Amino acid sequence: MKRHLLSIDDVTAEDIVRILDTAESFREVGTRVIKKVPALRGRTVVNLFYENSTRTRISFELAAKRLSADVINFTTSGTSVAKGESLKDTALTLQAMGADAVVIRHSSSGAPHALTRWVHGSVLNAGDGTHEHPTQALLDLYTIRERLGRFEGVRAAIIGDVLHSRVARSLSFALVKMGAEVTLVGPPTLIPPDAPRWGVNVSYEIDGILPKLDVCYMLRVQRERQRQQYFPTVREYSQLFGLTRDRVGLLPDGALIMHPGPMNRGVEIDSDVADLPQALMEEQVTNGIAVRMSLLYLLLGGTGSQEVDGDA
């Protein structure tokens, strides 16, 4: 594995299998009374969050703590420029404090790349602008593999604001890498015209796609996009692309419904649909901790697999 995880480009299909296999062994830790292994004892993980994202930060924090790493949360809103201290100076400070890994969430695409110039430890991209969110994609892959047992030939649709979605990019790249068949669905204003070069299909219509799916992945659609004239009204968006109660019947039995959260109930997904048993949002969250444990463990070169099973 490479030292950093900045995008799905940084991992091979073999790496992904290894990450998911390792996550599987960590998954069990979360079911114990004492949810802790000593794999990263004495190592320091910094959560550098320039964007509010309680769920991702907590997930990484729990992952690091369950590996017995020391965790520092550095949370701030806005860009480093607005804040006064540059990203570089913050990075140099973290470097001076001996951070072994920096988990960064930032509103600017490419901020994790910049960070790698100034810190020696591993950089994990926890979502950068509208670029990528690779750990989200990997936890989604974990969830899909656990449920369907395979990727090859799995038919997945990623539905919604693909243009602005870092999740959609990472998940598309990862699914294609693993041999799945991906269709991006949404209004033409929100699908990059060159998306087919990613190895995916594109559809501007949802009803014809749903009956063929193994995985129906809904993206959050921000109301802001209406103000920016990407679609006329939120109501029209929901009618055309929302996963409504009526539409959900078009999905084959056993198809998975997924969403990276936070959901806009009533916009991209009906409330009742979100609460169906085949909707896996909570499972995604649970798996997220195990996958992030796996990533921290593998990137920081945890000292040996036997320690995974060792007592805390």
Added chain:
Amino acid sequence: MPEAMHQRVVITGARVVDPASGTDGVAGVEIADGRIAAVGDGVSAAAGATVLDGDGLVLVPGLVDLHAHLREPGREDKETVETGSRAAAMGGFTAVAAMANTDPVADTAAVIEEVRALGAKTGLCDVFPVGAITRDLAGEELAAIGEMALAGVRIFSDDGNTVPSARVLRNALTYGKAFDIVIAEHCEEPSLVEGAQMHEGYRSYTLGLIGGPAEAEEIVVFRDLALARLTGARLHLQHLSAAGSVELVRQAKAAGLRVTAEVTPHHLVFTDEQLAGYDTNFKVRPPLRTSEDRDVLRAALADGTIDVVATDHAPHAVEEKEAEFDQSPPGTIGFETALGAVFTHLVEPGILPLARAVEALSTTPARILGAPAHGGPIEAGRPANLVLFDPAAEWVVEPPFASKSRNSMFLGQTLRGRVVHTILRGELVVADGKAQR
């Protein structure tokens, strides 16, 4: 008069390439009292003269840059007229046009005079201040075009901004006809490049950066050419980046419009693929586009559809360029690499004949700038604004630069072709690759 004006310099054995006189051959050049005294086989080292051995070197008229940002007044932390002039001289330029987006903006004769005086005081190259088209570059009210024209300003530009209103630009073009001036436009339709960080296409979608399409440029080029036709005025299109723009310019020229166009060395060399690592030195406006665009720009420069190469030298502070990509200002420095870049990437591979390169870097921009002392011809009696460069010299682009900034898109590149001597009105301002002041 500086003492240097009386310096006698004799250049022997250099290959003289001078499009203005159609010269390409080895000749000696003698300089006295700031002027070329003699050119030809008979020139030999006279007593008391500084002799420059031109063997293996190329002697061309001093380069002329129609597009540079010297940042003074206002952002002296990035560049001053002095450091910019030094960088220009190191790059072989003897004349540069300094864009108006200073603080305060050069929209009155007072700012123009200040910049010009700073240039004269430095004396390392001739600085031609550009006047703003609209007050404060705001695109709404005309700047003091007449006042600045009477103060000797030739080129007017709101560079950095397109004049958003067709009516305002029409009036500027029409009003300018009372003077011998050139309206130069930065072409990007504002509503299509709002927030844009790079060229819109596969790369921008994959990198998650907001893109600006090539059509943003083409729309403005089309509009401006239509206004040039409507007004009959003189129009110059700055730093063209898109293949579609080139075709529009070709048609306009065929139709007899008074239009000229420029391209930067970086648009002739790089493409949007360079953005993959989010290196902010590759962030420029207009953005680097595809290899197809780049190849069309190269061909258009070779066939004369694009008239000149201009650097768009745009220095920025280190801390600004080290910021997040979308927070970082666009621009690359360009004076010190322009000749090497054009020579390495266009002349050596046979895309551009050397004489055409010299024409695009000196002869034609001098004519557009209205700077008769520059751009050749290299003939007896002419002001001695000359540059000697070594076409075989290989060098790696790296700091220190003569520019105050180091945001170069060419950092780390090996270039062939380097300036050895720059002569401004007979004075060796750069000798053996070193600025003399």
